[in-house]
Amino acid sequence: MSAIIAEPKSFRPDIEGLRALAVLGVIAFHFGVTDLPGGFVGVDVFFVISGYLITKHLLQEIDRRGTVDLLTFYARRARRLLPASIFVILVTLFAGYFILAPSEQQLYSKGALFASTYVINLWLIRWSLDYFAPDASNNPFIHFWSLSVEEQFYLVWPALLLLLVRVRADRRSLFIMMAGIAAISFAACAWLTDVSQPWAFYFSPFRAWEFALGGLAAMTLSESWAKRSAISPLLGWAGLALILGTYLTVSEEDPFPGFIALAPAMGTVMVLLSGMRESRVAPKNILAMAPFQWTGKLSYSLYLWHWPVIVYAAMLMPDMSIVQRLACLALTFVLSIISYHLVENPIRRNAWLVAGTGRSIGLAAILTVSGAALAYGNAKFAGRNFNPEQQLIATSAERSSSVRQTDESCVADLETVKPRPCVFGASMSDKTVVLFGDSHADHWSTPLIEIAKKEGFRLITYMKSSCRATRMTTYNIKLRRDYTECDDWREQAIKEIIAMKPQMVIVSQLSISHLDEEISDPSEYPLRKQQWAEGITSTAEELSDVGIDVVYLRDVPTHKSYIDKCVARALWQKREPSVCDTPRAEAMDDADAKTEREIIARVENARYVDMTDLFCSETTCQAMIDGKLTFRDRHHIATPYAASLAAPMERAVFENQMAHIQNGRTNAAKDRAVPMAR
Incomplete structure (x- = not known):
């Protein structure tokens, strides 16, 4: 200065x-x-x-x-x-x-x-x-x-x-x-x-x-x-x-x-x-x-x-x-x-x-x-x-999800409170699946849209930047205050989803492991974890209680560096992209995942789906798999790689559930009262 x-x-x-x-x-x-x-x-x-x-x-x-x-x-x-x-x-x-x-x-x-x-x-x-x-x-x-x-x-x-x-x-x-x-x-x-x-x-x-x-x-x-x-x-x-x-x-x-x-x-x-x-x-x-x-x-x-x-x-x-x-x-x-x-x-x-x-x-x-x-x-x-190698990395990092390519406003910005559902797949079908969550839901939209087209059901997205589906007020770093817009948006979205009566809701969001980044006092962490558990339970149970199948996706790994930049630098410096890999123990928190799994297991009609193996071996979470960049930053899936995950995602999420979606709601679901949207 x-x-x-x-x-x-x-x-x-x-x-x-x-x-x-x-x-x-x-x-x-x-x-x-x-x-x-x-x-x-x-x-x-x-x-x-x-x-x-x-x-x-x-x-x-x-x-x-x-x-x-x-x-x-x-x-x-x-x-x-x-x-x-x-x-x-x-x-x-x-x-x-x-x-x-x-x-x-x-x-x-x-x-x-x-x-x-x-x-x-x-x-x-x-x-x-x-x-x-x-x-x-x-x-x-x-x-x-x-x-x-x-x-x-x-x-x-x-x-x-x-x-x-x-x-x-x-x-x-x-x-x-x-x-x-x-x-x-x-x-x-x-x-x-x-x-x-x-x-x-x-x-x-x-x-x-x-x-x-x-x-x-x-x-x-x-x-x-x-x-x-x-x-x-x-x-x-x-x-x-x-x-x-x-x-x-x-x-x-x-x-x-x-x-x-x-x-x-x-x-x-x-x-x-x-x-x-x-x-x-x-x-x-x-x-x-x-x-x-x-x-x-x-x-x-x-x-x-x-x-x-x-x-x-x-x-x-x-x-x-x-x-x-x-x-x-x-x-x-x-x-x-x-x-x-x-x-x-x-x-x-x-x-x-x-x-x-x-x-x-x-x-x-x-x-x-x-x-x-x-x-x-x-x-x-x-x-x-x-060169072509650098161009491939840049394109993979810049390419938007299938949802964003259609309409950026399908993922609500920080200030937006009113939900804006977007429809993909077989738009006239009476079989509906909802994707609900933050930008970590968005990166799964690409393979889910392909599955919806293939299986002939309607996919509706409810997504908002940095806004988890879990009922808990969080601190937003960009706004530098409590993220009240998220709370308002989430409640309206849940009401609309229930009124819609979908066969399945897929929940994906930034995981509990990131909570420590959002609090300044470490002593608050146990209380926040308890609030997190109660928030997940509240969201999942409200959906499940009206007969909706809830699929909770385990969050993806968080890498130690921005993968797109790290890999591009490594290739430029004539090094192997594997220098950008992250040890699995650092990228994934198995203890937090166990907590989430136990919470979801206690909710009727809810399943916990873990697709970590699509990104990590037993010891390492990889920066590139089969020549594709896995993530565009630290924890958002690169769209070209996400597009390659349609088949394994269909097996993990819809296997044994597709008949239920195709045949409509179960008899038990039909017998339950569904609140009308206001």
Whole structure:
């Protein structure tokens, strides 16, 4: 991260140390230090520091000259930021040629292009809102989003200050305006965090309040007051506690930024104000220690390098040990030192560039255009490496299920509450089978549609993204709240299914084994498992009690990596696809499956069907079988492979049941009362 460099005469070691604290939090989070789950808020610390320093610097220039020299300001920013960032982008693209599959090289070249032009945050908003977007965590350029937000702030804020100077606004008016910006921006950010979190997180106007808080801190208190005040050290310690407390207690599952981001932002303001006073008991003395100073100087380079290092390392070593992670950390520091001394500092302080504002602006233009052009060229070059083998993997991963090929809306999105059943197979038949569940039901739709056509029955789907058939409220990571839309949709779907009187309902859903990913407190897991058992029983019994046969499919394996990307990389690197296999003990939880089997066994007219052998041997769950990609990600069946499963699925699900479907409902079912749909 940047945070404008102060002039030597106003250099504050505590701010350099604060930068170190910020970047170390971000690195710890990305390197998987579980004891610091909130380390990512280091970015928010950077935003406040930037707002403080840039406002202080610009106000000093206004006091000296009565104006702001925009071109000179932008020239300094260009020398400071662009050379190092473009250098990292180019090295990352080059390394990606040897590590990434051609399809990934194409995709992430877009990230490099948007990073080079400082608008990657806008691209990521669209990416994050797309439920089926490729895995963002593998994008080696995603961390440039915060630099884009800063650059957009640098572009607007000085120009706004200059406008106010020209209309002769006084310091009080400026303060009120900045406070208004902070209030409006924060209110919008807090609201959108619950409504559309990607916009609140990535869009610069909704992060402006953090920069504005830094600006307000630069204007609020006079340095003479801060130097005399006895509470300054206490203020600093309280601020440091807020920052570190957020590092320790917040996680990426929390609704962030919103109100939570106030803690690190206000903590940073408090530390900044405290640092104006000389005191032996102030936190500034710790922040001024040599390790913090050295790390703070490298903070921008460290931020640039740490993410591509850990992303590429994780691709090459999916199960990294602590020693390997420490080696990655050492590599990050080595690369940062090299770029700091050979790229960042020499260009920033180059006498020829400093002497001419136009030269620095020209350099900025050249670097921006060059970065964008090379990223575009890299994407085109990667496209030429799409051999038939790579094309087959890409097609298998991208091909939608038979349901989605017909109509995407057959699988309801997160916000949809009203069920939308879709009909396949023999649509005029009076023999009906219902497929009910989430996206794990959807991936079975392809073979089920083929079976329905062959056997002449009607297949009706009731499916909703991330919405299990089990009656239990779950937490949705994308919405960052309880998934109440799922509860409403599920109840309506069950009523409609019962009123429809199908011969069979096939239930498929993300399994109980994934519950631990949806809770922050492990102590809640036993209670959640109990709720899960009660929810399965409730759903299955309500269907069974009206004479409907219920088939509960055991969930598919969950692989350790994204299979499509892993296999494509392996083939590109001339390795066997088997390197992407996952041990069966890691991919499947037999204890949870036993619990589900016992629950279903207690429900009349219900059967538990386990088709794990279609994906796994006794020891291994395979990435490819008979030349076909088994999964398009970690746990969704690739459609071409799913299409090959019609025959074994028919035997597993319909054997000894087809006569029942063909002959209609059993006499027992006919004797039962069926509630009418409302």
